[in-house]
Amino acid sequence: MSEREGTRVDMHVKVLDDGVVERAKARGIDVLVYAPHFERLPTIRRRAERYSDDELLVVPAREVFAEAWRERKHVLAIGLDDPVPDFVTLDGAMDEFRRQDAAVAVPHPEFLSVGMSRHDIARHVDAVDAVEAYNLKHWPHHTRRAKRIAESVEKPTFASSYAHIRRTVGEAWTEFDRSIDDEQALVDALREDAPREVHCRSGVEYGLASVAEFAHLGWENSWKKIDRILLPGQEATHPRNDAYDGRFDDVAVY
Template sequence: MSAGSGPDTEFRVDCHVKILDDRVLARAKRAGLDAVVYAPHFTRLPEIRERAARYSDDDLLVVPAREVFTGSWHDRKHVLAIGLEEPVPDFITLEAAMSEFERQGAAVLVPHPGLATVSLRHADVAAYRDVIDAVEIFNPKRLPGGNRRARAIADELSIPPFTSSYAHLRPSVGVSYTAFDADLGIETEDDLVEAFNAGVGRRVVYESGLRRLRTSTTELAHLVYENTWEKIDRLFLSGMEPTHPSHIAYDGRFDDVSVY
């Protein structure tokens, strides 16, 4: 684990981005990435998969994923699942989500642990350590103390690390990434899932200069927006989310574990 760039024998993955378009792809390629994991908020898995496939090419693999919001708006515990074959809604219990991820053989990642009321805490990670494949130990949206606490969780529980740009804004893409040994032959979504499931070695790479500071500042400002006006809009103005467990797309399968 280190800051800076690595050798050409690595497979470099920005493990969590929220946006995807031609400009994102161009920025990812300039950053030397081999893959990005695309997991937008409140978007159903089939739509994510379709968009990821449309933007993947020979130079950049776009991997579809879901950051599932378990629990209620006031106590959300985000979990990132890569390799899902069947949709999993938001606003279900953490226990139900973890059970479904395990059933499907997904790679289960913990983004920004311990961040406010939107993340798994140490006790949650400990409770599901046999299901969790990696813990994010560096997130450019977090202050240094938060990243140190995240690293401590991974170290104390002996869970492999990862990092991502957690990009909600295009300039953030590639500012931090996870680098796997290219000898693993990662070429597809399934290969990446297997790399996480098997706990193979990797480096956590991030920038620490002015670009990191600029990224942190702009992304934190966006976070404030997300949790004020945008949240109010979602709660009171927009109606049912497409990833709500009561949505017709889930055919009532998650009604008994819905928190709303």
């Protein structure tokens, strides 16, 4: 871990391998929050543990796709003990996060068709711990809107690379004023509204990384992922997968 008094956290990445770890360390990142799409929590946790060491902590998390595909709302939960599937109602997801006392962060609010709205956040404000003000997929107007939303619900902000490709890891981060040495410490920092600052890099390399991340949306929001909905017996995070033992049948939207 870093010898700085504070801790630099890239609050949301989708990729993790040796190259990602090397890049994060080179960028001065102390903690990565790893939340890949459509992977169950035990799988995420094992991979996070594999890539954590004394210099870099990888925290497992779930970005749950709440509601149906066309109306999906992304919610980032950190500190879960039990797996939570995708494609459950937003109310159902939030109830489960409360039950597990997880930290809840809202990524990219009102961004395209995948972010929670201001109304959604206000309705669940007691469960929400932070709102993302910046990531590399944002254009300036997205960032301004996200900051206004955070201010309107009186929640602290965070920044992340939201890296779906390796080259963008560590290009944006949240710096907390405390040491964060394990998953629970990050949960506590979020739940306690610990003082923080949001940062991003600048320059040509940063600009190219931002463009690359935004371009990735063409695949990210395509119907190439339709099998996530149509294969309920096979998809790991489908709410009717046998792994969930029917616990989410009453809030499943498929």
